[in-house]
Amino acid sequence: MPLTPFHLAFPVDDLDAARAFYGGLLGCPEGRSSAQWIDFDLFGHQIVTHLKPSKQKDQTHHNPVDGHDVPVPHFGVVLQMEQWEALSERLKAANVSFVIEPYIRFKGETGEQATMFFLDPAGNALEFKAFADMGQLFAR
Template sequence: MAGADRSLAIAGLKPDHLRGTVPFMTTDTPFHLAFPVHDLEKAEQFYGQLLGCVIGRRSLLWIDFDFFGHQITAHLRPEECQQPASNAVDGDAVPVRHFGAILPWDRWQALADRLQAEEISFLLAPKIRFKGKPGEQGTFFIRDPSGNALEFKTFKNKAQIFARGGDDDHI
């Protein structure tokens, strides 16, 4: 590996000629996300029962969840709950503020099927985005009871999670 490429790799970055070829995200570095909710009991039902997240520590003002291997914390702050603005992505209005998980295809489909069986309202129904292009993915959006938007994705080719698609990329 050339010097500059090696330095980028050590820093956890990739040179442009490697982007989109091999994912460089790992599950040994879980993220943490804190977000507002208006009702902890409803958050527990949604994340714990509906999505199957294991409940961690909790207090009267917050609950930790194991969100697909990552730690998320729902904080009781009703005044902070608001509907996020949206941007157009591949012809859809996508909430600007959202979080979610990238799942294997079969787990993504099983979750979509389960949510449909539970008659959960989709903000954006399950669909294939960027079909036939780099980064082809399955995606859907839902909202939790406090209005927080969640996206669940899957990729035909996990090595293309960070693939660049061409015309729709802006630097």
């Protein structure tokens, strides 16, 4: 069953940096925009970066998952494994600083997945993951 695209809006403190990061580095096509926001196509999902100037970035909370401190809140996309691997290599080549380096989580267990976490220029935490078996997406 195909997944329904989602819409997510979140704050950024610099639209030019958001455009370079989401449009340039991640390769997300740009949709509509104004002086206050930009729509991007994030692997078939609509994300909107809204300008919210801030002198201090919000502090994130972390929860322990599989021996790592997962930043909360965060958002991201579940990709096909080939897309995840290509994005991982592109981010490494661009010297992105990872919050959690790309790795396989829950190896050999139900819900085994490839995952990585990093921050956008505004400090929003992103997770990109993939499953060798997409049937494991909601497995318990």
